[in-house]
Amino acid sequence: MQDLLDVRNLTKRFGGLTAVNDLSFTLRQGEVAALLGPNGSGKTTALNMISGFQPASSGTVLLDGERLTGRPPHWISHAGVARTFQLVRVLSSLNVEENILAAVMFRKNPPAKETAQEEVQRLLEDVGLAGRSNENAASLTYIDQKRMELARALASKPKLLLLDEWLAGLNPSELSIGIGLISNLNEKGITILLVEHVMDAIRALCPRAVVMNAGRKIADGATAEVLRDPEVVRAYLGGAHAVA
Ligand SMILES: Nc1ncnc2c1ncn2[C@@H]1O[C@H](COP(=O)(O)OP(=O)(O)OP(=O)(O)O)[C@@H](O)[C@H]1O
Numbered sequence: 001m002q003d004l005l006d007v008r009n010l011t012k013r014f015g016g017l018t019a020v021n022d023l024s025f026t027l028r029q030g031e032v033a034a035l036l037g038p039n040g041s042g043k044t045t046a047l048n049m050i051s052g053f054q055p056a057s058s059g060t061v062l063l064d065g066e067r068l069t070g071r072p073p074h075w076i077s078h079a080g081v082a083r084t085f086q087l088v089r090v091l092s093s094l095n096v097e098e099n100i101l102a103a104v105m106f107r108k109n110p111p112a113k114e115t116a117q118e119e120v121q122r123l124l125e126d127v128g129l130a131g132r133s134n135e136n137a138a139s140l141t142y143i144d145q146k147r148m149e150l151a152r153a154l155a156s157k158p159k160l161l162l163l164d165e166w167l168a169g170l171n172p173s174e175l176s177i178g179i180g181l182i183s184n185l186n187e188k189g190i191t192i193l194l195v196e197h198v199m200d201a202i203r204a205l206c207p208r209a210v211v212m213n214a215g216r217k218i219a220d221g222a223t224a225e226v227l228r229d230p231e232v233v234r235a236y237l238g239g240a241h242a243v244a
Pocket residue numbers: 014017019037038039040041042043044045046
């Protein structure tokens with residue numbers, strides 16, 4: 001498998017604070033990896049730079065060899081990177097179908113209306129929302145809002161999906177549904193980077209983990225080994241950050 005994502009020496013400074021400090025890692029096509037670390041270690045800032053929502057202070061991000069750094073979010077989305085946010089973002093005045101249709105039509109080469117509507121139905125099925133087209137987005141339960149957010153991310157046909165604590169706040173049965181959904185997406189060939197604190201989900205989904213602390217990468221490798229690394233245990237697992 002070739003590298004899909006190549007993050008090189010990525011750095012973000014907010015005034016005197018270096019939130020992400022010389023971060024480098026690569027993701028192979030088809031991989032699912034976790035990006036871990038205590039609160040405030042720079043994970044969301046790293047996702048923001050990869051997806052273009054915040055400019056990097058220095059460093060580069062390449063997707064399939066193409067430079068993403070310096071490009072705006074819509075360009076990066078068109079290049080094949082989709083993301084979800086820590087706080088679910090929905091278009092609350094629209095229904096479920098319209099929310100997803102809007103995302104389909106945001107693509108670089110949007111399909112004709114009929115094809116777009118068929119695609120929406122497929123996306124609804126993929127995330128477990130079949131038959132729910134006409135429901136008001138704002139009245140969906142939390143897990144269903146998450147499903148819809150995922151469908152909106154998938155509408156861009158991403159090569160790389162960045163999930164920022166997408167599983168947070170789910171109860172145990174919802175969590176296993178969520179894990180199943182992510183796993184299905186990966187089986188369809190989507191490469192996934194998961195910022196997550198739910199350790200059961202990380203163990204179930206991610207053969208590989210990258211760990212950050214205070215903006216720096218402190219470990220990168222097979223998840224089981226990384227989670228035994230004394231520095232990771234000291235910085236992350238020993239504290240109250242990770243959720244069993
Ligand atoms: N826009 C900003 N301006 C100033 N400082 C910021 C900004 N965004 C993030 N920070 C700081 O950068 C550091 C990294 O934050 P970030 O949100 O990336 O961490 P995180 O690892 O995602 O944390 P969490 O697990 O709590 O989401 C923190 O100290 C945070 O306060």
